[in-house]
Amino acid sequence: MKLSTKGRYGLRAMIDLAIYSETEPVSIQSIAVRQNISERYLEQLMAKLKKAGLVTSTRGAGGGYRLAKETGDISVGDILRALEGDLRAVTCGAQEGEGGCEKADLCVSRYVWQRINASITNAVDTMYLDQLVGKSKEIEKGKE
Numbered sequence: 001m002k003l004s005t006k007g008r009y010g011l012r013a014m015i016d017l018a019i020y021s022e023t024e025p026v027s028i029q030s031i032a033v034r035q036n037i038s039e040r041y042l043e044q045l046m047a048k049l050k051k052a053g054l055v056t057s058t059r060g061a062g063g064g065y066r067l068a069k070e071t072g073d074i075s076v077g078d079i080l081r082a083l084e085g086d087l088r089a090v091t092c093g094a095q096e097g098e099g100g101c102e103k104a105d106l107c108v109s110r111y112v113w114q115r116i117n118a119s120i121t122n123a124v125d126t127m128y129l130d131q132l133v134g135k136s137k138e139i140e141k142g143k144e
Helices: 005-020 028-035 039-051 076-084 109-125 129-143
Strands: 055-058 064-067
Touching: 005 028, 005 039, 005 064, 005 076, 005 129, 028 039, 028 064, 039 055, 039 076, 076 109, 076 129
Parallel strands: none
Antiparallel strands: 055 064
């Protein structure tokens, strides 16, 4: 499975937002500068994250974005699904339900795909934004 820039940049933006939005909303411009992401692209990502209920926005002077939930309630899986959609590495006819696959009952490779997909789901659904914020702060401390 290879994530697109939507997933990679969106995750970076959410970590940035978690760190900097504790006291006030964070502007797109400030995230863009800190993360070296185009403002236009970031606006598109934030729209998807807002639609998924992960961020809220405030208009006007002093406006910007904030997390819609606590950092411990937002998983990496929530973020990636909002931006990337389905996270399965492999799909097959037996999983799709579109008439299925004629060899589904005898297919051993289906077991492999199910295990890979379950592992990905488990990995992203058990990592939370608060853990990533903590890791980010550790890394910053190490630079001092």
